Amino acid sequence: MISSVRGRVLTVGLDHVVVEVGGVGMLTHTTPAVATSVRTGQEAQLATSLVVREDSLTLYGFSTPAERDLFEQVQTVSGVGPRLALAMLAVHDPNALQGAIGSGDLVALTKIPGIGKKSAERIVLELRDKVGVPDGTGGASVTATSAPRGDVQVSEALVGLGWSVKQADDAVAKVTDAAPEVTEVAQLLRLALRELGR
Known part of the structure; x- marks a missing residue:
C-alpha cells in the first residue's frame, strides 16, 4: 500500500497533481483545495490512499493523514466509492464533513452531488459513532496562495x-x-x- 508520496511537483490540475517519486511521475487525484496548495517545481508531500480495482490502480492524495483516513472511512458505507468520497471532501473540508456526519446534518450532506436523503441517512447511521469530533484545526496543512481567478x-x-x-x-x-x-x-x-x- 502506498501511504504517502514526496517529491517535486511536475504538473498541477484542478483535481490532480503529478509528483515525481524516484524518477516516476505519480498521478495523484486530489480535491481542488489540495491541488491549489501545491506549486509546480516545488516539493510536496501528500498522504495517499491506493484504490485497487481489477483494471486500475488509482492513487488519491491528501494534505494530512487524518484527511486520508476520513476518505477511507466514508468508503466503508455501502454505495460510497472513492469518487464520491473525494467529492465529499471537495464540498466540505474534513472538519465540516466530520461535523455534518457527527451531528446528523442531512442538509449539508445532500449538498454533495450523488448523495440523496437516503444515502445521507445511511452515512450518518453507519459513521456517526466512528468519525469522532472535529479537531477545529482545518483541513489543509498548506495554505493555498492566491492565484488568478479560475x-x-x-x-x-x-x-x-x-x-x-x-x-x-x-x-x-x-x-x-x-x-x-x-x-x-x-x-x-x-x-x-x-x-x-x-
Whole structure:
C-alpha cells in the first residue's frame, strides 16, 4: 500500500497533481483545495490512499493523514466509492464533513452531488459513532496562495462533480458577481457549491 508520496511537483490540475517519486511521475487525484496548495517545481508531500480495482490502480492524495483516513472511512458505507468520497471532501473540508456526519446534518450532506436523503441517512447511521469530533484545526496543512481567478477551472470541477454545464456556469457567474474580491480557486469552488446547494 502506498501511504504517502514526496517529491517535486511536475504538473498541477484542478483535481490532480503529478509528483515525481524516484524518477516516476505519480498521478495523484486530489480535491481542488489540495491541488491549489501545491506549486509546480516545488516539493510536496501528500498522504495517499491506493484504490485497487481489477483494471486500475488509482492513487488519491491528501494534505494530512487524518484527511486520508476520513476518505477511507466514508468508503466503508455501502454505495460510497472513492469518487464520491473525494467529492465529499471537495464540498466540505474534513472538519465540516466530520461535523455534518457527527451531528446528523442531512442538509449539508445532500449538498454533495450523488448523495440523496437516503444515502445521507445511511452515512450518518453507519459513521456517526466512528468519525469522532472535529479537531477545529482545518483541513489543509498548506495554505493555498492566491492565484488568478479560475472561473473556467471551477466550472469544469463542478461538471466533474455531477452538475450540468449550465448549472455550473450559472453558479460561478453568481459567485463572481457577488464576491469579485475572491480569486482563489478553492474558495471560488466552495462558494459555487454553496450556491448550488441552496
